[in-house]
Amino acid sequence: MHNVLIMLFLLILTHKFMSKFYFFLLYFLVFINFSAKSQKKTLKAKSITENITIDGKIAEEVWKTNTEVATNFIMFEPDNGKPISENKKTDVKVLYDNDAIYISAILYDNEPEKIQREITNRDVFGVSDHFSVFINGFNDGQQDFRFYVSAAGVQMDCVATKDNEDFSWDGIWDSKVAITDFGWVVEMKIPYAALRFSNTKNQTWGLNFMREIKRDVQKYTWNHVDTKIGAVIAQAGTLEGIENIKTATRLFLIPYTSAYYQEDDFASDRTFKAGLDIKYGINDSFTLDAILVPDFGQTKFDNAILNLEPFEQKLEENRPFFTEGTNLFNLGNLFYSRRIGGAPITEPGILSNEEITNYPSKVDLINAVKISGRTENGLGIGFLNALTEKTYATILNTDTNESRKEVIEPLTNYNILVFDQRFRQNSSISFINTNTTRNGSFRDANVSALLFDLSTKANSYNLYGDFKYSSINDIEDYNGFKTGLNFAKTSGRYRYLFTAKYLSKNYDINDLGIIFYNNYHGASANVSYRILNPTKLFNRFKIEQELNFESQNTTGKTQEAWYKTVLKANTLNNHYIEFAVVANPLDNFDFYEPRNYGSYVYIPKRVSSYLGIESNRNHALTIDATISGAKFDEDGRVNYGFAIRPKYRFNDKLSLEYTLDYIHKKNDRGWVAFDNSDIIFAQRNREIAQHDFTGKYALNNKMTLNLTARYYWSYSENDKFFTLQNNGYLAQNDNYSLNKNRNFNSWNFDFSYSWWFAPGSELSILYRNYAQDSSRNVEKNINTNLKNVFDSNMTNILSISLRYFIDYNRVKNKF
Template sequence: MRARYLLLFLGLFTSSYIYCQENSNSVTVPKKKYHTKKMITLPKIDGIISDKAWDHLDWGEDFTEKVPDEGTPPTYQTKFKIGYDEKYLYIALRAFDDEPEKIEQRLSRRDGFAGDRINVIIDSYHDKRTAFVFTVTAAGVKGEELATQNGQSWDASWNPIWYTDAVVDDKGWTAEMKIPFSQLRFGKAEEQVWGLNINRMLFRKQERSLWQRIPNEVSGFISEAGELHGLKGLKSQKQLEIQPFTVFQYDTYEKEGNNPFRDGSDFGFNAGLDAKIGITNDLTLDLTVNPDFGQVEADPGAIALDGFQIFFNEQRPFFVENKNIFDFQFADGSDNVFYSRRIGRSPQGSANATSNEFVDTPNNTTILGAAKFSGKTRDGWSIGVLETVTSNEYAVIDANGSRREELVEPLTNYFVARAQKDFNERNSYIGGVFTSTNRNLDGKLNFLRKSAYTGGLDFRHEWHNRDYYIQSNLVASHVVGSKEAIQATQESLTHLFQRVDASHVEVDPNRTSLTGTGGRVFGGKRGGGNWRYWASVNWRSPELELNDIGFLRRTDEIRQSASVSYLWQVPTKTYRDARVELFQLSSFDFEGNYNRMEYSLQGNINWINNWWTELQLVHKPRIFINTFLRGGPRWRFSEENYMVLFFGSDQSKKVNFRIGYIKSGTEQNNFSFTRYVFGLNYQPFDSFNASLTTEYTEDPNKTQYVSEADYGSVKRYILGNIDQKTWSTTLRLNYSINPNLSIQYYGQPFISRGRYNNFNYVNNSIAKDLNERVVWYANNQIQQSSSGDYLVDEDANGVTDYQFSNPNFSFVQFRSNLVARWEYIPGSELFLVWAQGTTGNVDSDRSLLGGLNNQILENTLQNTFLIKATYRFL
């Protein structure tokens, strides 16, 4: 069957290639060219473009609408001028508007991207895949993005130093930009040719227009930009930026008895340094010593009953910037060779302490230093090298004033190297990645792997004006450690070599290494006409292991998926655009077991009034899960159907909302899932924005995994009927006094409660009928003891055969941040932070609101007050 899918996959691309060679009727748009000139005098960057410094420059004009009605004249035109001197690029922008009183001048902090705005898109590499994007709003707020993958990825973490301002007048609004060449990357040619496009958003109409027209059926974006000519004699601008910082932090919390480490308050001081050095005009070295991430927003609340790790997005600035260069996603979902959250993680060890001793364990591992060398050369090389060292971390144990230390995280070196090379007129690339993790165990913490190495290759080829593509990623891993560490790896939830019904894997307690592979082959059609399609095959071998510096949930899987969709791209009296997609997925393990089949039909439509609707219908006739019983036999879930429906109002309005409903059901009511989502955004005036998102989920399951026990020579896998309810609300408040001074609040209470009853055990784990799959305990077989544990007398002879703990839970988390941010000079900032939070378990007999009240309102919250100052030397 796997061979059949591979033949189908290859046949699809063969026919696609033949078809596209015979059908070459794509829309061709001539490239516009703007010829810049050297500045004679210099303008004042105040947003007013009446300076005589602009007079000798020509206007670039004649914009074309992109959204909603591509190829037509926009409601109002836009024009621009570009000049330069030895160090800077200067840009003047004029956005016409016959109703200037309706221009949305919404204030936000940097990168807010709210209201009327213009993006200047500069492909200074001229590689037709990468661009630096500078944005200014009608309120003078600036933002920047690094666009990669020909416009498929936009990274707002890039934070260059540049200057801009904007003003509204009786003709619309104007803006000026002054961009240092040191913030761009370009080659050494005597006369530069750069890619250029200007994008304007008329916010109240949700209308986008472009200087260089890009038809909707064209797959690329940066590759289709116009050109900037006339840049002559540019000298390489060696970038040198040094940014020291200092942090003062004060924590308060409820005192914990005689615990000397929790006496009610702590005070700390920290200092460090970040630096950016331009090695060449293409490549940059970033350094950080003892970085602090105190102002980073807290992770959202989450709980996973399946036992797998939860993926959280990276939010720390040092690792976020240029993350696209290091990315190597090789399979579906979040699996990646590099997951930077591993660096600086919570210590993995724990102290050996008695009940009369107190322990102080660090929350995170200290990053002693990190260096990142990255960039892209004019001849098509993308290069990224990351080197990081984290320190030994010790838990301090106090026994009546006598203290000792125990190692809980070893000194560790993390290394990542990534490279890609464009060729074939930038239509193809080939690349590779290498990572290593090396721990100084020194005879301690031997449950950790001593070293881990990963290598990967990737390739992509696009043809027929980039409408068609094929891509492949291959990964190999090798981990080394003690027998204890490698056995733990084999038995972890990611691998489960001890599965009782698996004949292709088994635990070998004498092994000291594992080597595995993974990869993906995929491709399809993403441009040209109204049809789009793709197909994919990916695999993760049983021994693949990436979790030392990557992210990998499970192995032992071969997955095939395919999609075909149709787009309506020309507006009508009813809608602006619409899309419908048919998706199919199947999966197998390396023993050949056919585990999953899934079909879905989904679509979205943007109505003419800017409201929108999304609908998805899914059918899963086959669901087998190798990991559900955590080392037990392969488990079958009943046939499932679910629906997803979301709709929302015009997001350009000062009050807008979105509502979502997700409903899942299965045969014999094995399990179900219902989620309600409501989001509200309110902009009462230009400088203030409030948003509220609340989610409520009911997730009952008759066969939720609980525990396992030995019943004589038989292993019992114990399940239960869980009534799980989860509720969270996220509130964000943003007040901007001016583009450089803002106050933000983020708060999220989260609670998830699960109550169990009707316990049962596995009988025939792969039976189609639920009543054959499990056996329910009779009332005389199971009782709850005074301590809360469940006692099982399976043979009803009056003697307890086995027992398990009460699995009921109610987990509460509250996180909030109040941050005042002042960028007092470009690139230098002052943060004032007040963070509040609590995490804990409450009585599961309480209601959801009662549990929140008990943990949040009735307890003393932990408070953190932080002052952080940075200064950027240029």
Template sequence: MRLVAFLLPFVASTSVLAQSPASAQVASTTVLRASAPRAGDPAPLASPERAVRAPRIDGSADDDIWKTARAITEFRQFEPTEDGDPSFRTEARVAYDSRNLYVLVRNYDPHPDSILSVLQRRDGMALSDDIILGVDSYNDKRTGYMFRLTPAGTMSDGYVFNDGNEDWGWNAVWEGAAQIDSLGWTAEYRIPLSQLRYVPSGDNTFGLLLMRRIARRGERISWPLFRRSRTGMVSQWQPMAGFAELSAPRRMELQPYTVGRYGASPRGDGTPRNAAASQIGADVKLGLTSNITLDAAVNPDFGQVEADPGVLNLSAFEQFFAERRPFFLEGSGIFRYDIDCNDGQCTGLFYSRRIGRSPQMRSTYGDAASPLQSRILGAAKVTGRLGNGLSIGLIDAVTQEEMGTQQRTIEPRTNYGVLRLQQDLRGGNSGIGLMVTNTARQTDQWTRNFLRGNAWTGGLDARHRFAGDRWQVSSQLAGSHVAGTAQAIALTQRSNGHLYQRPDAEHIDFDSTRTSLTGWMMQGSLEKQGGGITRLSTSAWYMAPGFEINDVGFRTRSDEAGASMWMGLRPVTPVGMFRRANLNFNAWGFSNTDGMMLGNGGNVNGWGEFKNFWSANGGIGFNNLITAYSDRDARGGPALFKPKTLNSWFNINGDSRRNFAPNIGGNVGRRLDGLGSNWNVHGGANVRVGSQFNGSINLNYTRNIDDQQWNGNYVDGGVTSFTFARLYQSTSSVTMRMNYTITPTLSFESYLQPFVSNGEYTDWRALANGRSSERDERFRPYTTRGAPAGFRVGQMRTNNVVRWEYRPGSVLFFVWTQGRDASDTNLDRRGVTDAYGNIFARRPDNVFLIKASYWLGR
């Protein structure tokens, strides 16, 4: 493919060199209580043992190699007390051969019957005793792989990038086994070197980390000591030399699969019919070198992926949904170029859910029978790291043309390309990066005047740690260029992210003849990341009005400049009634590039875990104490005064070690002029029955009164009225999950969420003097079109999956999904019971799916 040809000049060839054998040492295994070194002593160097005969991975310590390998015993507690004495002794041994890394961890425990052992499916992350093995095979102190194993044999794997960001979507094929016995429990690993990435050098050094969790005591210990007070994570792992004569594996994995479906497929008139369908595809993983990997998917299927949560979006901006597809989750860290992150939502140059998105012209040319998603014909990804510290990421994906009513195109064939390069400097303490993206659409007569034909974005970023790595300064500079017909670019200018047509936007001009739009942004930040208990972060940014990244990125708006500051207190020892706690102070303010204040505020919030293992968090904040306006609420109209608000929130969570762990929380917000408010209450519980069944139920109810909710723009007698109304809205949902794990390779999972939102509008008004702080001056009555209509939106989604990993890497899925939608404007029956009854009275759309894959690898 083109991306491989492009990347080959960057790929360094590797060779296999000679090794020298490692020394061994026998250690005692009879002491239960930890015999730790003095506090603050560094972990001594260790070396792995060369295995003449591979151990049997069964969770026992009977193999010959474990009798001769040196025992690592210098474990220290890092949670709740940094550099504290562990409650129980832990011993680890490391061995290897030319193809595999082997690790055995003996976890002493005087009460084996009290070990928290929860059985979950592969990659399940329920609270349990566990061991996490970290391997920095590059020894670059920036990137590493993590392998988690519990006493029940549950296996999980993840990837660490940027010296601390964790990505548990990464997957590998490896073996792990565990046993509980009279001394405690053991964890045994076999990690094929083909699953790691490194540059063979004849005598390699890997960075290693071993973390143990003693769940019932809320204690975590590690070798080497992981200091929460220091900057970074992988940079603290222990270098272990002596991995000699390692092979240079050319990883080659093939996972063909077939999918069969049976379910409802609407006809063109919207009436249902049952239809069957099938498809075949494949995932390919190919090691171009020992440290560069090609992942490819042909005709990928994402049928077993959990549905998005229910939401009703009444704002001017697009709703963000997290990525859930394994192909895009795995190794996603290298493709990060975040401009802003808030509440789990990150905006940046690459948003993988653009690939395979819902057809953009479906509401124009489509109907009930039109595709809900654009089909991905193929996708390829190249990732890796060269010996000189250069990380490489490249994605290329093609989606097919989707057709709607009367064979009109609702989404053109599109090619998405993403290139990411990151070069570490000063041993990873500094670095520079580059990102380039391109979206190319094959538009036709139906789409060329609505969708941009071509889009480019590019960005540079840099970071530098100083003052003993406690401080970091970073910066970003990015630009965008989109092109298309004059009509398509006019729509871009008029979109809610830009709104060039606003009558009071004196710094920008709408131009209906433009065939391209260009913009740029810059951002800088200063952070204190380590040292003591304080953390600080301050940043400033500027975003030009023409900055547009939404073809393959995500950003709700451009035309913005602002600054923010955060300070946090992070004690590393228990404080008073708390085992762990933190306290945060935030302040921010931003305007458009013409200087109009758009928002400002601040809050104080904190979190703490009590000594009984319950936890709580809460905070109080304010918004717009300095006069601010919205230049987006009127959807192209004049700016609108934003009232001052006060808000507070709290959450209480039960002891997660218990079989029943309740939670409850809520928040309250109120306009200081008394004309609007909102409140929310939510609660539920996590439930565990035995070691194999766990589940959760959470209820959520929100009541919102918004005195100036946008309700449409209308042209009456040649004059545009920008209208608003008073909204009374109630939203409720119930989210249920159930997991039953029969064995670590056979499991059943179920997800169910009904969602209802009712809204009633009153007091319909139009903008008069939008910037006035007086309500009666801001609006005038709007009676031209009668009374405003309300709404009732309901939906139910359920996903039920049986997963059987019948051999390592090979999986069989049985899936049943069901969806129900019930949306109307009939508000005569607005009760919660009636709303949910209306959902279940609707005809369901059922889909039954069987997917089988077979892993071929070496």
């Protein structure tokens, strides 16, 4: 608690105008306190010296003698609180030694022939029964390491926090399952290296087990999790009995080799790469991850689009180093990892007789390292550093035919430092700093943030807030800040959330984060009612009402103002339905679409709605469908669209899925050009159609063939032009006649073979081809568009990659 008081004192000193608010914060901490409702179960682990073979048979004698049993599971959903039936009885035992904990689970089922067991890729749940263990080594009620295994033997794992399950994290652990005539059996070995816990003589961990019976769409937990309380992790039981363990050195080496052959219409290339990833356990709580000579050639492709918005396209992170174990670094939403190794920050200046002949689309990463962990007093510490190389564009002088190079991204260092103090099983105060330093006279940036997330002891109420400060060192230096406060009732059938925020004009986190809107203040309110147990009509039901208002700071004009109603329901047949209506009853103004600081454009009143349906996942044929539409208070201006996704599961090994996502915007209006001092807008018709096709064939639970194909087509056809007036309204412009139409096609195809031949070790073979086609001539015939993209410069890549996981202790013992 001493650390908490120090951090609160720093918070109070940060900004004078927040003093009254922080006085209320202290009042909230000191005087609001409720007792917990649920009684925690306790299980005692047994120490062993015998060897355990993970084979799904539970044959060792130690499993049968004097070992406590976790049983009497309770339904989590849909009928929360209902005891498990005797014919679905579940018994779990835990053993341990100096290397790992061992878990056996007997999952009784009076109809074992109906146990669902689809074989999927790792971390994909599919249509299968599951057993899982949730372990919190610090017993702080705020973070679990979760290990799942399906009845088909497929592993899934994640790091879970209050609002997120991060399945990009992959632990190294072992499991086997066996289907029997009385149900199925699970045996697991979870090495201490896959967990984080304090260095104390007597360990007390948070613990829960979950069982999912897929055909009944039911989940059961060992320790009762009351769905009337929003916090799930804090409702775990406890594991005791682990004492005096002497854990081995946590040092893992993951060398890799990869070979690429690439060709297009103009050239071909062969590339061989080799590198090394290192994971080192500084102690039982902290881990160092380093990536040397990175290779991301087999990561998932980016979904290219026709982007007519005033902002960059936000891309998903697919590189394992930047997705695994980054929950600490994501606090405060200041970290957008695609900045590291992303597009260069500048474009070279060229003369009238020059042209750019080579402009790299991304900057290469030299290396990266991260250290993260948590002390026994609940203080989480994270440090991430990455270095990207100096990058040049090539410029050709068309008169002399000579080339020159110009730096478009200097040698750049990225840093993140995080301190996150947890306390009271459900609360935290955090400090985050991000820093981007570019060599030479290029732009530098620094952002700092203080966060607090406070809940009452019974997890009935929550108070969350932040203060963030950005400092930019550029041609002109500038600073900005953002602050916000959220208060919520987080339990019961009726819940509510009130928020307020303020962003200054110069608040900017875009060097290592991503933000689109600043220079506004706003408030919102959300009230919801939910049915948590089945009724005559629904398994679950929820209705939300939300109001949101935002005003631009400089002009005082309305930036956003809407009212939303959302209905969400799971039927008794386990179909999901969601319906929403959003009304924007006020005229508002867009301060970003004009692409000119100080300008803004009028956005008319509008009403929008959508209806979505997801069918029961247990069926062989499932269909998800959504229809949406919006009507503007402007002649003929409407949006409408639909998405449909049928999936057919032929058997437990083979499945195919197709998705069509279509949007039509009629008489849309948006920026198209600058004409001297004029800002030109166009009235345009837009269509967007995306086709996704995926297929999976599992040879077994370690070996799969996967197919992913995407075809995207979009056009924008201008009807008439306008000039933006100083008051934000548009005046028709009959003199502007340049062709600003757009037609864009994108194709991606991946076919891969993956074999996890040992824990943490993978052989993968990937064939990939891709192409893009862009034109000012709108083509509405899909066959012609397909022909154009396939006739463009198609790139083909064949790659083979081998990664091998080496445990230092096993190598040491062999020698």
